[in-house]
Amino acid sequence: MSDFALSTSPGQQRQLEAFYYREARLLDNRQYRQWLALLSEDILYRLPSRVNVQVDNRQRGDEDMISVERELEGADSMGCPIREETYIHLVLRVERAFKINSWSENPPARTRRLVGNVELMTHGGDEYSVLSNFHLYYARPGGASFLYSGQRRDVLLAAGEGYKIRRREVILDYGDIALPTLGLLF
Amino acid sequence: MAYPITELVNEDATLVSRRCWTDPGVYALEKRGIFGRAWLFLGHESQLRQPGDFVQAYMCETPIILSRGQDRRLYACIDSCSHRGLPVCRADHGNTKRFICPYHNWSYSVEGELVAIPQENAVRNKPDKSRLGLKRVPRLETWRGLVFGSFDPDIMPLEEYLGDMRFYLDAFLGRFPDGIEFIGAPHRWLLDANWKLPVENQLGDVNHGAFLHSAIIPREAQDRIEELGHSVVTAPGHGATFRLMPPDAAVDEVAWGMEGMGGMLGGAPVQEYLREVQARAAERVGPLRARMKGLTYGVYPNLSFLWSNASFKVSHPRGPGRVEYWSWAVVPADAPDEIKRVLRTNYSSFFGPGGILEQEDSEVWVQQFRGCNIDFADDRPCFYGLGLGEEKPHPELPGLVSVTANEFYARHFFARWRDDLLAVEGRP
Structure with a gap:
């Protein structure tokens, strides 16, 4: 992938951003079933593990030495990603939210997602590779509040006036995982 | 209490x-x-296949480096420099020849022996490096690839404990x-x-x-x-x-x-x-x-x-x-x-x-x-x-x-x- 985003028309950029703003609003409003309708049913939803890697002396002075990619145990690695999910997993998470005994969400967390830095990186056929950043504020009664920060690497599929999410890889910016759960819908 | x-x-x-x-x-x-x-669990031998391979571990709050030495044996040392106490290993896992303290570059072998004190070149009395290695966990045993350590030198054998x-x-x-x-x-x-x-x-x-x-x-x-x-x-x-x-x-x-x-x-x-x-x-x-x-x-x-x-x-x-x-x-x-x-x-x-x-x-x-x-x-x-x-x-x-x-x-x-x-x- 090039370091430069594709140049998009104001209309296209606006359409992409509007898609992500609506997605964030649905999730913050806990309209999770409507969120599911934004997914392509062949979705792969992944959250790599982030590892403290050893500095490779041979890479001294190179960008590779401190690259983010080196820190990730992703789906193609022989490490262990934190989440590797399909549509079925996500349906399970969504349906759980509507049960009275999903105790870690009872009472539910109050969340607010800010999405930005939306960049269309590549486009081929009906697929769009899009990067976006997010901050997710998370507060539960009786507990501390938390800030989740990360990047989403999506493949969107053109669908009608909008898009469906076909791939999502969430790069979370944690040092140590001092967060109540990484099982949220990012 | x-x-x-x-x-x-x-x-x-x-x-x-x-x-x-x-x-x-x-x-x-x-x-x-x-x-x-x-006996406290440290890791599994599958994480340590080659000489120089290491992983981090803990025994309660004490940080441990578990490594495979050049002699292919397993070693467990407390991750704390003998000079000023800093941890000498920052990666979760990897393969190395040396663990090096960032403060004054005291350098340790993968088995935990002190190899170099750069500053000693400028002084007349050289410390005895053989006494200044990383502290070894006194007991280290494995069973079916599971690696355990103990701070108690007199503890019963691991197999008996299990x-x-x-x-x-x-x-x-x-x-x-x-x-x-x-x-x-x-x-x-x-x-x-x-x-x-x-x-x-x-x-x-x-x-x-x-x-x-x-x-x-x-x-x-x-x-x-x-x-x-x-x-x-x-x-x-x-x-x-x-x-x-x-x-x-x-x-x-x-x-x-x-x-x-x-x-x-x-x-x-x-x-x-x-x-x-x-x-x-x-x-x-x-x-x-x-x-x-x-x-x-x-x-x-x-x-x-x-x-x-x-x-x-x-x-x-x-x-x-x-x-x-x-x-x-x-x-x-x-x-x-x-x-x-x-x-x-x-x-x-x-x-x-x-x-x-x-x-x-x-x-x-x-x-x-x-x-x-x-x-x-x-x-x-x-x-x-x-x-x-x-x-x-x-x-x-x-x-x-x-x-x-x-x-x-x-x-x-x-x-x-x-x-x-x-x-x-x-x-x-």
Whole structure:
């Protein structure tokens, strides 16, 4: 992938951003079933593990030495990603939210997602590779509040006036995982 | 300390004081009485294949480097420079020739020997480097690839310590043609809870599934678990729970891994692999253990093994009210890479920091800690009396055996815990 985003028309950029703003609003409003309708049913939803890697002396002075990619145990690695999910997993998470005994969400967390830095990186056929950043504020009664920060690497599929999410890889910016759960819908 | 040990856990361990989980004085005694005198889990040999390979580990709050030396032997050293005490290793794992302290570049070999003090060139009296290596963990032993260390130089051999837990661990470890391996770095996350809360959950608390996890586990599935379930204590603090499947049960019902998300969704090659393992299980572990379908295991004090979702876990204390919980996915060593990648999701879908089930467990550990850190309730210890005295020896299974509703696994744990603290109470 090039370091430069594709140049998009104001209309296209606006359409992409509007898609992500609506997605964030649905999730913050806990309209999770409507969120599911934004997914392509062949979705792969992944959250790599982030590892403290050893500095490779041979890479001294190179960008590779401190690259983010080196820190990730992703789906193609022989490490262990934190989440590797399909549509079925996500349906399970969504349906759980509507049960009275999903105790870690009872009472539910109050969340607010800010999405930005939306960049269309590549486009081929009906697929769009899009990067976006997010901050997710998370507060539960009786507990501390938390800030989740990360990047989403999506493949969107053109669908009608909008898009469906076909791939999502969430790069979370944690040092140590001092967060109540990484099982949220990012 | 404000609370005498004998008042924390009563004689038959049916009543456990809330202060066991919250009192700083109790925690200080736990460090000496338990973590200073037990075998503590460090890692698995599959993480250390080549000379120079290392992983980080902990023994209670003490950081450890576990490494494979140039002589191919395993070494465990405290990760703290002999000069100013800094950690000399910053990576979770890797391969190296030297561990180097960032402050003055004191350099250590992968075995922990001090190799270089750059500053000594400018002084006349050279220190004796042979006496300034990293502090070695005095005892280090392995069994079936599992590596344990102990700060007690006089502790009994590891195999004796594990005792009959070996019978139950082997039902899983010995099931696969080449045993198991750990895949990837451990997932590590912090919880505002006491270290014993995850341990107790994994030691034998099968029956909370019907309640805490009812949003995910269907009632019929949980009923079946409890109907076939056995709970075993091989020695106080060591426990195993498992289903003993009927001799005529279908292969798909017995085989490890089939009921996980990876096994269910992974497609024909994964399922054929799992059936093949089960088809030959009786040859490897005998007919009785071939019928075992494990649930939770615990090895005193803080190692857990979740057979049903293929994960080893260690609950590392960070003070009385904080846990750094580590968990690794385990996969059969002989499986092709693509099957290993599917089977690791048997763990990560439901467990670990993003798991659908474990978020509920984390919630109750934090809530139990809070409930035990309140005032005006010291006359109301937690009740651990369910099933008192109902555990019995079994004709085929070593240890004391009972139904999973019996809380004897926790009573035995707390009786041992109390005795371990009594052994060091009032002694320096």
